[in-house]
Amino acid sequence: MNDSSAAPLPAHARSRAVPKAIRTEQDGPVLHVGLNPWGRGDTLDAAVLDDLLALLDDLHERPDVRVLTLSSLGADFCLGADRHEYQEALTADPSGVALRRIADKAHRLCQALENTHAVTIARLHGRVVGAGLALAAYCDLRAGADTSRFRMPEVGIGLPPAWGGAMGRLVSEVGASRIRELMLTCDVFDADTAHRIGLLHRTAPLDRLDQVVDSWIRPLVRRSPEALVLTKRMLAGYARADRTADVSLLDSHLLAASLGRHARG
Numbered sequence: 001m002n003d004s005s006a007a008p009l010p011a012h013a014r015s016r017a018v019p020k021a022i023r024t025e026q027d028g029p030v031l032h033v034g035l036n037p038w039g040r041g042d043t044l045d046a047a048v049l050d051d052l053l054a055l056l057d058d059l060h061e062r063p064d065v066r067v068l069t070l071s072s073l074g075a076d077f078c079l080g081a082d083r084h085e086y087q088e089a090l091t092a093d094p095s096g097v098a099l100r101r102i103a104d105k106a107h108r109l110c111q112a113l114e115n116t117h118a119v120t121i122a123r124l125h126g127r128v129v130g131a132g133l134a135l136a137a138y139c140d141l142r143a144g145a146d147t148s149r150f151r152m153p154e155v156g157i158g159l160p161p162a163w164g165g166a167m168g169r170l171v172s173e174v175g176a177s178r179i180r181e182l183m184l185t186c187d188v189f190d191a192d193t194a195h196r197i198g199l200l201h202r203t204a205p206l207d208r209l210d211q212v213v214d215s216w217i218r219p220l221v222r223r224s225p226e227a228l229v230l231t232k233r234m235l236a237g238y239a240r241a242d243r244t245a246d247v248s249l250l251d252s253h254l255l256a257a258s259l260g261r262h263a264r265g
Contacts, residue, residue, distance in 0.1 A: 021047040023073065024055060029066035029221050031059075031118065036074035044131045045082035049105040056112040063117065066228070067220050069213060070139060071123035078132025080153070081106070081163055103163070106131065110164035113138040114236055117229045119220050123213050124148050125206055133199075134166030137173055140232065141216055142199065145206040148191045150199070156186035172239045174198050 023037035033055065036042050059065055072078060089098040113120060113135070122139035128150045136142055154161040161167055161183050170179045178197045182189065194200040204212045220228070 021045075021051045022055070026065070029064060030217055031065045031068045033068060033070050035070070035072040035078060039074055041082075042072065042074045042076045042079040042127075042132075043082040044078060044080065044106070044135065045085050046102050046105065049102070049109055053105065053109050053112060056109070056116055059116050059118060063225070065118050066225060067121065067217050068116065068118040069121045069123055069217075070136070072125070074126075076126030076132075077122075077124045077128045077148070078135065079127060080130030080132055083157075106164040110134065110138045110166060110169070114169070117225075117232070119228060119232065121213055121216055123209060124200070125209065127151070130154060131163040131166075134164045134170070137166055137169050137199070138164070141201050143202045143204065143209060143212045143216075144191045144194060144200045145209050146191045146203045147206060148194070148203075149188055150190075150194050151186065151188045152183050153186050155184060169239075170199075 021037075023034040025032045025034075033052075035044075035048065059068075085102065086099055089102060090096065092098060119141070120139040122136040122142040124136055124142065124144035125148055126145075128136060128144070128148055130151070130153055133150055133152060152161060154163075167179075167183075174197050181187075191200060191203045195203050202212045
C-alpha cells in the first residue's frame with residue numbers, strides 16, 4: 001500500500017461480479033467494497049445506493065462472507081449525497097415522490113448495513129462528509145487516516161441532517177451532546193477528534209491504514225461465525241434500545257420538504 005490518497009484493493013483478492021458504481025473483490029471470507037471505482041465522483045448517488053443495496057441483499061445467500069470492508073478508490077472517502085441529483089429529481093417531480101424514493105433507499109441501505117451478518121469495517125481517508133459520514137457510522141468498526149477530515153454540513157446549507165436515519169445511529173455511537181455541537185455548528189473536525197469522541201476506533205498514517213484493518217480481519221475470520229453474528233445482533237439490539245423514539249422513517253419526507261421550500265424560495 002502506497003501513501004496515495006486512493007485505497008487500492010488487495011491485488012491477490014479473488015474477483016466477483018463487478019457492479020457499475022462500486023468495485024467488489026472477495027479474498028476468502030473477506031469481501032472488499034470500493035466506492036468511486038472510476039474516479040468520477042465521491043458522492044453517494046442513486047446508482048451507488050442501488051449497487052450497495054443489491055450487494056447487501058445478496059449477502060443473505062453468502063454465509064461464506066464473514067467480513068466486509070468499505071473504502072473508496074477516490075481522493076476522498078465520500079463527499080456526501082448527490083445534491084444535484086436531488087434537485088433534478090425535484091425538478092422532474094415537484095411533488096417530491098421521486099426524491100423521497102432516493103432518500104428511502106439511503107434509509108434501507110443503512111439498515112441493511114447495520115443488519116448484515118458480516119462484520120463491517122469502514123476504511124476512511126481524505127474528506128468524510130455528510131452522507132459519507134453517516135454511511136461509515138453504520139459500520140461495526142471504523143479506522144481513519146490521521147489526515148482525514150470530517151464534517152456534517154447539512155444545517156449550514158439549510159437542510160435537516162436526514163440521510164439514512166443516521167442521527168439516531170450517531171447519537172447512540174457517539175453521544176447526543178457531542179453530535180449536537182457538530183451538527184449545529186457544521187464544524188470541520190479532524191481524525192484525532194473523531195477518535196476521541198468514538199466516531200473512529202483507530203487512527204493511523206495513511207500508509208499504515210491497511211495494517212490497522214488487517215489487524216482486525218485476522219482475528220475476526222478465526223472467530224466462530226455463529227458467535228460473531230449473535231454478538232452483532234445483541235449489540236444492535238442494545239443500541240436500538242436507545243432509539244425507541246426513532247423517527248428516521250420520516251427523514252425522506254423532511255428532506256423533500258426542505259428542498260422543495262428551497263426550490264420555491
